[in-house]
Amino acid sequence: MSAVIASPQAASGRGYFKSHLRDYGMLLSLVVIMVLFQVLTDGVLLQPLNLTNLLLQNSYIVVMALGMLLVIVAGFIDLSVGSVCGFTGALAAVLMVQHEWHWVPAIAASLVVGALIGAVQGWFVAYARIPSFIVTLAGMLVFKGLSLALLAGQSVGPFPVQFQKISSGFLPDPLGGESLRLLSLALGVAAAAVLVLTEVLARRKALAHQMEAEPPLFFGVRIAAFAGAMVYLSWLLSTYKGLPNVLVLMSVLIVIYQFVTGRTVIGRRIYALGGNEKAARLSGVNTPRLAFLTFVNMGVLSAVAGLVFAARLNTATPKAGMGFELDVIAACFIGGASAQGGVGKVLGAVIGAFIMGVMNNGMSILGVGIDYQQVIKGSVLLAAVFVDVYNRNRV
């Protein structure tokens, strides 16, 4: 209600923090939870072995959360991801073990089937206009049943060694470090350096164009914390077996999806679709096709997660994937996505997934029973969303 278009001022510290509370709040919560469990478990949480396990345990949730975030931002939901994850893993297992396929075509077949499943569900949602809740609830039942049928109720395994390496493998170390995997450490340091460099460049560009930018203190602390954490974690991992292959895969996917949602035309259109479908359509966005594609994408990522999970267990079981959809959806909502669509961030969903993961892991170390673990996780989900909604209404 002030003058006609003022050029954005260099934000003051407090005002900036308030308007970006949600972004920082998420990160702070993760740090607080990690510190809490680090203390409660007497330092077990961040032991290299446990840290490696924690990453492996949560990789498939994170991978699916990336797709789920797009689905939720577009204004939909996908309840079938757990079943699809199990089914595609089972399919790869049957092809490799019973039909003796090479692992490469088996992986390709699983990914294609994942895409097809996403396409079928996406068609019903986008073109037949059936609510996604119903379509994917049906999909959840169908694919749970199909994986049972495919595996004939048995566990199928073990897999070729190369396939297992997806999950159990670590980056090789040509530098021959004995107690310290130098390549892994170097990669971690390099990634941190790239992060610092891109952030500094982006900030300089923004300032040059007088766009709103973080106050220097926030920027410095945030970048230092991020880079420091990356170096520290990769050092920890390097003292064990190095960076897990899955971590590399996951990181690459996170970077890609962060980029797509934040910088590309298609990403922007997904936000518009979820924010106001009619307005998006009248602005020339092919909304049905976009909705369809978000489901195809979800199907592929479910298949990736299915392969990672099967490789990790070295066997495909009929129970694989059960209940994953709940963790995946919870990760997105803890990460600040809105159930109405149009709102949500990739990094939020990733942080949300790790908040859940650290709690799972930490509580297991502490010997909290599976019963109360669920109670606590449910409460955290509700509390996170409550705080989020409360803050939004107050502003």
Next chain:
Amino acid sequence: MGDTLLEMRGITKTFPGVRALDNVNIAVRPGEIHAVVGENGAGKSTLMKVLSGVYPSDSYQGEIHFDGQPRRFAGIADSEELGIIIIHQELALVPLLSIAENIFLGNEPGRRGVVDWHQAHVRTRELLERVGLREPPTSLVGKLGVGKQQLVEIAKALSKRVRLLILDEPTASLNERDSEALLQLLLGLKAQGIACILISHKLNEVLKVADAITVIRDGATIETLDCAGGGISEDRIIRGMVGRDMAHRYPQRTPKIGEVFFEVRDWHVFHEQHADREMIKGIDFNVRRGEIVGIAGLMGSGRTELAMSIFGRAYGQKISGEVRMDGAVVDVSTIGRAIAHGIAYVTEDRKGAGLVLDDEIQRNISLANLRGVSRAGLIDEQRETEVAEEFGRAMRIRCSGVRQRVVNLSGGNQQKVVLGKWLFTRPRLLILDEPTRGIDVGAKFEIYSIIDELAQRGESILMISSELPELLGMCDRIYVMNEGRFVAELNVADASQERIMRAIVNAEDC
């Protein structure tokens, strides 16, 4: 009589950082129709929320007297108990419930939670008779038109023994005939001793029924005009609203009309759900370069359906006919193609279909032309900001910055954002559907100026409006539409409100 029914004295209400109401005074006599006018954002709605108890009595300063007694309302229930009932612009009816169920919602007759539906229906019938609505009490509200829904709201108010009825923009979405009926009903209620506060932008309607007019500007009472003696003109009211004389409500235009640019031939469209209902029955028309062409017609005559079907088949099915630009047939079978050919459609439903409300101004402005701010699928946010700021300045959008979310803007500024979005697509034919609905006089003038400027540059403009003065003030040529056909074409020099209405009525008689 002659005393006051309601008196609000020295009402001051502040929100964090803003003083929404500043020492507002208003007095309503029993059985009086009292209009409250003012530009959007002047504080009318806030004042009514204070009166109806939406803002509890400890959240503002000032006094409310009703029946000569000081009153303090803690919530809506308190004001309703005294018979102060507000009907909001967005109607609060449940579309899937019947008329009777809606009227008695929250106030069901019966005992111990068991509803006496017989009694409810009998009383509903009485109430419907009083408001002149001939519908069975069992009809679903969603099946009724907006005008009839309005009447159901009033019947609901009557069921609560209303003494002071507050109507917020009741005729904003009604056609001329329904508006007239509603105004007559208000006069009828007045005869029964029910007072009414009428908030409206339509000054001609205000002058028709009001006994007194209170003008509010920037949160303060400017004046109260007594209409008893007559002699109050629209210009007189506008002077109070904007604080200066508005010599012209429309910009002075010097049309520079060129060749025929846009042409539609033999256009047929069928209803989106009912494939056998023909909505547009063979329409031919054209728009020249630099020309502003108006489409007049009652609501439901097919104006919006015509515009949207041309705009990439955004409405309808089994569409036939051809669209030509510069004489050549063009393919506008999808919205993307229509936009690529330089057609832009500014929707009548600003919030529902025009804006992503929760999103920033700059992201709304770029949405229809993301290519214009991106390279190889990558968005250049700096370019996006520059574009938004450029339009923000040119169109005088009042905001704290282009990163402000549009939901926090006033109606007029939201409309400018929608216009900005379409101007950024560099349209050659701009279709405007009710471009000034629900926005204040000052913002209207600014929007008219933008439209005129575009026509000056030689672009073609097609303007749909329910406000005939607006069409007469802005257009060079007006098509009159009725039941899916164009029934008359008038040059603005020959056109008048009477001639347009006569064309519609004549067509209906045939």
